[in-house]
Amino acid sequence: MKAPSFAYAKPRTLAEAFELIERPGAKILAGGQSLIPTLNMRLSAPELLVDITGLAGLSNIEAKNGAVRIGALCTHAMVERSPEVREHLPLLAEAMPHIAHPAIRNRGTLGGSLALADPAAELPACAVALDAVLIIASRKGERRVRAVEFFKGLFETDLKQGEILVGAEFPKAEKSAFVELTRRHGDYAIVGLAAVTKQRERRISLFGFADRPVLIRPGSLEEAKGSLPKPAADLYHSSATKLHLAKVLLERAWNRL
Amino acid sequence: MEQTLTTTMTVNGSQVTRAIPARQHLVDFLREELGLTGSHIGCEHGVCGACTIRVNGEVVRGCLMLAVQANGCRVDTIEGLSDSKELERLQKAFHEKNALQCGFCTPGMLMAAQDLVRARKKATREEIRAHISGNYCRCTGYQAIVDAIDEVING
CATH class of the missing domain: 3.10.20.30 (Beta-grasp domain)
Known part of the structure; x- marks a missing residue:
């Protein structure tokens, strides 16, 4: 199908962007790899698209003080190729190739994926496992929110009207494992997990499981398997199937943590 | 308006x-x-x-x-x-390996395949499949497409 009619603006500065996104019916456009399908299918009808890809300074990847800060406009491909990410955030490096397909990773952005908060997506789960801090800008200045508090539900986040997600800081972790089950490489996960060990604590975040990433901090594999909440069924997989598959993934990942 | x-x-x-x-x-x-x-x-x-x-x-x-x-x-x-002949080897391999039937997916398939050809000196069949995983073909069952790309990359 074809997208409905809308207006388009491409601000050059954050100040200009803040003014535009406060207009009625405005929606932020970054890589567009989730938004444009919804426009083409007429599931979304914004009056104004504010294309933020022209904003400077939001495409950097920088390692400092035990964390890696990634700008919201970094594409998945940039994160995938980044030497800083490979060195300090092996979890993200392992997760990136699972995100859709090369042509989509060339356009889709880190900030877009986090702000959309798809419960079956890889990056929100990685952010929760790593205890990332999301950096949000508005006219009032910057505020920082921990990933566990940022994801509020199905496609729902802590972002408020007039705010733009500008980046995220991912603390380094010593050990990590990323596994997901899909019918075809690059599809959304039936169920998946992103896991790290930090200061001898295991943090395991499940996706494709509930309305947002589910974080567990188990002491043992048995405890991990026993502490899983009842997952939400999807169109093709029952709750029992997903629970079984999550336990299989826990077994596969456990020895790497 | x-x-x-x-x-x-x-x-x-x-x-x-x-x-x-x-x-x-x-x-x-x-x-x-x-x-x-x-x-x-x-x-x-x-x-x-x-x-x-x-x-x-x-x-x-x-x-x-x-x-x-x-x-x-x-x-x-x-x-x-096609005009610049950048795709010449892939097009020839697709032809010889019978890597298309109706041809609808072929332009996209060639663009995706060329992306891998440019990036890699060698690629396993599994890596080729992963790289074209975002391109649907409803005719060939992919085997011949992977054969063609494999021939161009790995000789």
């Missing part, structure tokens, strides 16, 4: 400037406005890969980018890469 924006891009080496409706995606623009019908429209929501083109040297889904977002960009389509 529908908003149009004056947009300039370089398509297959030639600069074009047009007033483009904000809501038109890039493949519709290439097909309807420029007559470049080699890039196909399959699903129009980023699943099938038939519309794969290159923007600033990187493969993208043409249906998931607004044409106005290509302002100032270099856009290369199957027509450009």
